[in-house]
Amino acid sequence: MLQVKNLSYEVVENGQKLKIIDDISFDVADGELLVITGPNGGGKSTMASLLMGIKPQTAGQIILDGEDITGYDIDHRAKAGLGFAFQQPPRFKGMTVKHLIQLSSGGELSEDASCQLLSNVGLCAREYLDRQVDSSLSGGEMKRIEIATAFSKPHKLCIFDEPEAGIDLWSFSMLVQQFEEIHKKKKESIIIISHQERIIQMADRIMVIRDGRVQQIGTKEEVMPLLLEGDGDAGCKYMKH
Numbered sequence: 347m348l349q350v351k352n353l354s355y356e357v358v359e360n361g362q363k364l365k366i367i368d369d370i371s372f373d374v375a376d377g378e379l380l381v382i383t384g385p386n387g388g389g390k391s392t393m394a395s396l397l398m399g400i401k402p403q404t405a406g407q408i409i410l411d412g413e414d415i416t417g418y419d420i421d422h423r424a425k426a427g428l429g430f431a432f433q434q435p436p437r438f439k440g441m442t443v444k445h446l447i448q449l450s451s452g453g454e455l456s457e458d459a460s461c462q463l464l465s466n467v468g469l470c471a472r473e474y475l476d477r478q479v480d481s482s483l484s485g486g487e488m489k490r491i492e493i494a495t496a497f498s499k500p501h502k503l504c505i506f507d508e509p510e511a512g513i514d515l516w517s518f519s520m521l522v523q524q525f526e527e528i529h530k531k532k533k534e535s536i537i538i539i540s541h542q543e544r545i546i547q548m549a550d551r552i553m554v555i556r557d558g559r560v561q562q563i564g565t566k567e568e569v570m571p572l573l574l575e576g577d578g579d580a581g582c583k584y585m586k587h
């Protein structure tokens with residue numbers, strides 16, 4: 347189980363303190379799929395960065411299966427059982443796709459198994475294995491390779507930041523199937539940051555972050571009305587259909 351307690355992230359801009367994440371607390375149970383959504387600029391990706399250890403929290407605590415991982419850097423968090431797929435995946439010039447998948451799997455992975463991971467996210471696998479993870483890959487290809495690496499081994503909890511971004515509809519459908527399959531096995535907890543209705547519909551619970559705070563957290567039945575109504579503000583619909 348993941349426990350996030352009173353997490354805050356502050357920056358100083360033009361001499362003024364700005365609270366990007368403001369005292370957020372929530373849990374993710376074992377096997378639970380939590381979808382985080384909300385308006386642009388609400389603080390979702392910052393929350394993901396805090397959980398991954400990319401940005402240092404100003405206050406608060408993060409506990410994974412009873413282990414306080416608040417002070418851990420990204421590598422230690424990965425060792426503690428967190429998996430990540432970034433909104434904008436990093437590129438690694440000089441490394442092949444095959445090597446990247448091997449590394450992220452943390453062990454020996456056959457070529458067939460690597461191919462299967464790539465096929466699962468809609469890539470024509472063998473064509474990609476020897477490609478460099480550099481700027482020659484398109485944004486959508488890079489995004490799917492990144493997601494394949496996150497699927498390459500089991501985690502206690504895996505975080506996906508806008509997995510739908512830049513991905514065509516066919517690949518998106520495959521991705522949704524992958525999430526459903528992993529979720530059904532109920533072994534891993536999953537956090538997905540998303541604006542996509544199909545992903546939001548898969549959630550056990552939905553958390554809406556707005557202005558750095560939790561606007562609402564609850565079941566689909568509780569939170570969907572807020573997303574569908576746009577909260578009474580015509581310019582404030584967060585969900586893509």
Ligand SMILES: Nc1ncnc2c1ncn2[C@@H]1O[C@H](COP(=O)(O)OP(=O)(O)OP(=O)(O)O)[C@@H](O)[C@H]1O
Nearest residue numbers: 357359364366384385386387388389390391392393
């Ligand atoms: N270092 C920083 N300095 C100033 N502002 C920042 C900093 N980091 C983040 N912000 C601001 O904090 C807010 C939250 O950003 P964040 O990327 O977390 O939003 P988001 O909910 O993921 O948005 P989107 O849906 O567009 O991806 C934004 O207004 C952003 O400009």
